[in-house]
Amino acid sequence: MHRIERIELIEIALNLKEPFRISSGEVQRRRILLVRLEDTDGVHGWGECVAGESPNYSPETVDTAWLAITEWIAPRLLEAAFEHPRQIAPLLEEGIRGHRMAKASVEMAVWELEARRQGISLAALLGGEQQSIPVGISIGIQRSPARLAERVGRSLGAGYRKIKIKIEPGADLDYLDAARQVAPSRILAADANSAYTVEETGRLRRLDNLRLMMIEQPFSQRDLLRHARLQRQLKTPLCLDESVDSLERLEDMLALGAGKILNLKPGRVGGFGESLAIHALCRSRGVPLWCGGMLESGIGRGHNVALASLPGFTLPGDISPSRRYWERDIVEPEWKMDTDGFVAVPFERPGIGVRVDEERIAALAVRRKVLGRKKVRQ
Ligand code: OSB
Ligand code: MG
DSSP: OBOEEEEEEEEEEEEEEEEEEETTEEEEEEEEEEEEEEETTSOEEEEEEOOBSSTTSSSOBHHHHHHHIIIIIHHHHHTOOBSSGGGHHHHHHTTOOSOHHHHHHHHHHHHHHHHHHHTSBHHHHHTOOOSEEEBEEEEOOOSSHHHHHHHHHHHHHHTOSEEEEEOBTTBSHHHHHHHHHHSOGGGEEEEOTTOOOGGGHHHHHHHGGGOOSEEEOOSOTTOHHHHHHHHHHOSSOEEESTTOOSHHHHHHHHHHTOOSEEEEOTTTTTSHHHHHHHHHHHHHHTOOEEEOOOSOOHHHHHHHHHHHTSTTBOSOBSOOOHHHHOSSOSEESOOOOOTTSEEEOOTTSSBTSSEEOHHHHHHHEEEEEEEEOOOOOO
């Protein structure tokens, strides 16, 4: 039986090289909540919460996650004894509704700790097989179609295997048309982050002629039925992101025909336990799957790389190299992509497979909190 002795929360701030704009908001200074666990044998594990500063992607934020972890999640984990990290997600479900990103950051840190305890890679612990992963880039909304075309051209030259363009009504058709002039449409995708309403179905139908690889999450998180109606009118596959926060929502998506492709972000669905169940269902049903990103630091990126090495991840993931986001990452070596657009999975190294730069994290910290186990009475 294992026990967690100590949970440390560290909030850092890292500046993105350039602002990242999606339909619902923009970020430049990324507030990142890191989790460091230590078990009773002194083995440690790292997690990263993918919530942002404001609730524009989902209801969770850095501050709600901080509250949820300190008040409910950490106390629950600290009193638990467990044999395997897959027991953590169910434990965190009992009487604690929602807060999936907060739960995931802790649950995934337990998996990372277990990999280090066994002296194996997180990828191997999760059942990964792919030695390298094809990479996609996600390009924020640009000032003009010409500016976007220039960014797309550069991304193509860098080797990216998928180029995803953020869209919103008014920054869609002209922009994607400009992108199509410089890159083959089969590697282009669009992500609306819920910016459209059913009244704008006509606009979305016009995008259908572009022959994109996929259109991601046009409607609201709760609009599964409307996504299904839209999918019936389109040749282009819809990919869901925000709408699928659990295995059950994936079942709904498939039963309704609300999408044909899934973007899986382990942070969005509560961690690796749920991600493995989602992966298994996608695989058994032949649903194309890829690993999404949330502008993670090198720690969260390591979790994503490990997960994306599983055999059911059949499309390029939003797992760009560290350089695409940061002047300097908080891990060593930084995550790199080769000129063919692949990131290598570090199977031969324990845990996420990169060294976490704790000194730099300490220097970047804006707040920290240590939570420990109450002394057991003798
Ligand atoms: O919808 O995939 C998204 C970033 C923040 C919030 C939502 C999304 C994204 C991205 C970034 O697309 C992908 C990446 O990390 O490179
Ligand atoms: Mg998305």
